[in-house]
Amino acid sequence: MAHIAVGGFHHETNTFAPSTAIYDDFVTSDAWPGLCSGNDIFEKTQGINLPVAGFVQQAKNAGHELSGLVWCAAPPSGPVTTHAFENVMEQMLNGISKAGPIDGLFMDLHGAMVSENFADGDGEILKRVRGAIGPNIPLVVALDFHANISPQMCAQVDGIVVYQTYPHVDMFETGARAANILNQIIIDGKKRTVALAQGSFLVPLTWQSTLAEPAKGIYANLDGLKAPGIDAVSIAMGFPPADVFDCGPAAVVSGADEALVKETANKTIKLLTDLENDFAGTLYQPDDALRLAVKIFNGNGPVILADTQDNPGGGGDGDTTGLLKAMIKANVKNAAAGIFAEPMAVKKSIEAGIGQSFEMDFGSSKRFNGDTPLHATFKVLALGSGKFKAEGPFFAGAEIDLGPMALLETGHEAHKVKIAVSTKKQQAADRAMFKHLGIDPEKCSVLALKSSVHFRADFEKMAADILIVEAPGANTADPRKLDYKNIRPGIKHFPGN
Ligand SMILES: [Zn+2]
Numbered sequence: 001m002a003h004i005a006v007g008g009f010h011h012e013t014n015t016f017a018p019s020t021a022i023y024d025d026f027v028t029s030d031a032w033p034g035l036c037s038g039n040d041i042f043e044k045t046q047g048i049n050l051p052v053a054g055f056v057q058q059a060k061n062a063g064h065e066l067s068g069l070v071w072c073a074a075p076p077s078g079p080v081t082t083h084a085f086e087n088v089m090e091q092m093l094n095g096i097s098k099a100g101p102i103d104g105l106f107m108d109l110h111g112a113m114v115s116e117n118f119a120d121g122d123g124e125i126l127k128r129v130r131g132a133i134g135p136n137i138p139l140v141v142a143l144d145f146h147a148n149i150s151p152q153m154c155a156q157v158d159g160i161v162v163y164q165t166y167p168h169v170d171m172f173e174t175g176a177r178a179a180n181i182l183n184q185i186i187i188d189g190k191k192r193t194v195a196l197a198q199g200s201f202l203v204p205l206t207w208q209s210t211l212a213e214p215a216k217g218i219y220a221n222l223d224g225l226k227a228p229g230i231d232a233v234s235i236a237m238g239f240p241p242a243d244v245f246d247c248g249p250a251a252v253v254s255g256a257d258e259a260l261v262k263e264t265a266n267k268t269i270k271l272l273t274d275l276e277n278d279f280a281g282t283l284y285q286p287d288d289a290l291r292l293a294v295k296i297f298n299g300n301g302p303v304i305l306a307d308t309q310d311n312p313g314g315g316g317d318g319d320t321t322g323l324l325k326a327m328i329k330a331n332v333k334n335a336a337a338g339i340f341a342e343p344m345a346v347k348k349s350i351e352a353g354i355g356q357s358f359e360m361d362f363g364s365s366k367r368f369n370g371d372t373p374l375h376a377t378f379k380v381l382a383l384g385s386g387k388f389k390a391e392g393p394f395f396a397g398a399e400i401d402l403g404p405m406a407l408l409e410t411g412h413e414a415h416k417v418k419i420a421v422s423t424k425k426q427q428a429a430d431r432a433m434f435k436h437l438g439i440d441p442e443k444c445s446v447l448a449l450k451s452s453v454h455f456r457a458d459f460e461k462m463a464a465d466i467l468i469v470e471a472p473g474a475n476t477a478d479p480r481k482l483d484y485k486n487i488r489p490g491i492k493h494f495p496g497n
Pocket of ligand 1: 145146168
């Protein structure tokens with residue numbers, strides 16, 4: 001039996017997004033628990049599709065004694081404030097000194113954090129943690145599929161495992177894999193190497209899905225590269241809307257055989273770079289998407305429009321109205337959109353009551369890229385507490401809390417659109433978010449979702465078709481449209497020769 005410390009600090013930073021992540025964003029619960037400290041971490045994350053939960057279960061099964069440090073996550077946005085970063089790190093390091101002598105440490109990180117002071121937020125976290133535990137205690141980290149992995153991160157740790165799915169349905173499993181690796185390092189005591197091989201081009205988020213080629217085949221081949229002397233072989237696809245030096249896809253391999261680890265990292269990244277020209281897809285403008293959706297719809301499941309650029313999971317605020325306006329204009333019956341983060345609309349709905357109407361300037365609080373609020377009359381169809389259990393495989397096990405919610409309807413005659421509105425922002429990646437307000441997503445004709453890819457985990461099977469729409473929002477779908485200043489020279493901003 002060994003004594004292992006467990007911590008986590010998640011943020012995916014879109015450096016082009018207008019909002020920052022403040023300390024309170026880490027403290028507040030949403031789809032995942034709010035900040036938890038000490039051994040509370042184990043109870044509050046238990047059974048949720050999160051690396052920390054998978055790690056804890058596996059490590060406990062192996063008979064280890066665990067000490068919780070601090071675990072927290074905030075919704076993707078612009079940089080983490082210095083106040084939030086320093087506050088969480090102080091708790092992390094205090095936790096380490098309180099835990100006493102440890103035999104190993106596990107960190108559950110995202111891997112694409114930028115703070116106001118540190119472009120490589122995760123590298124700084126790991127540098128400080130390494131400084132606190134000294135050079136000889138094994139440190140293993142789990143990272144998101146969208147990590148922008150830096151050499152600094154690799155230099156501080158003895159093992160890295162990355163989710164292998166997008167939608168991320170294997171977060172729990174990734175944590176369990178990290179537990180097995182840390183367990184092995186503690187047993188054999190051999191020194192580990194972590195090798196990084198970065199890709200030569202950015203992969204847009206909407207084409208990273210492992211449900212489709214080429215990513216599906218690339219990830220299916222990873223296990224074949226494992227060999228004695230290697231603990232883990234991973235590819236992170238990277239998070240493109242981050243203007244940092246190490247942005248983009250990378251292969252990361254860890255193990256005890258230094259030469260083999262390095263060689264395997266170079267082989268692994270070739271799985272991706274060899275298929276550069278296969279990363280391709282279509283982005284539709286809102287009006288074009290609606291015209292096509294009307295043609296496709298035949299009564300068998302909704303046509304889903306992914307409002308990818310305002311995806312709160314990519315740093316959007318979940319309140320732009322570009323696609324919604326196109327839906328109202330189009331001749332579609334029984335259309336719905338969500339989830340809009342519009343606290344003022346929820347407040348007005350509660351004041352007005354079910355069946356009543358009110359007028360307001362709805363959404364677009366930041367007027368991002370020329371987007372403007374929708375001025376209209378809204379009828380309140382339903383109200384909800386915003387507290388419900390997730391049903392789909394992505395948010396699996398989570399007790400979601402989006403704050404008070406409302407279902408609104410706007411438009412006229414045949415052009416009415418239902419809008420699911422919440423108080424807190426959250427990616428529309430679980431059908432329960434709509435069912436909570438009495439909408440059956442299966443029965444909609446056109447369903448607009450503020451999500452890029454995660455929605456596929458719970459919505460793809462019932463969809464007649466899925467169209468990716470380029471409507472206003474901070475999560476720019478085509479990286480060629482972003483003004484990078486800090487990314488490393490030579491990396492292409494788009495796949496294709
Ligand atoms: Zn991710």
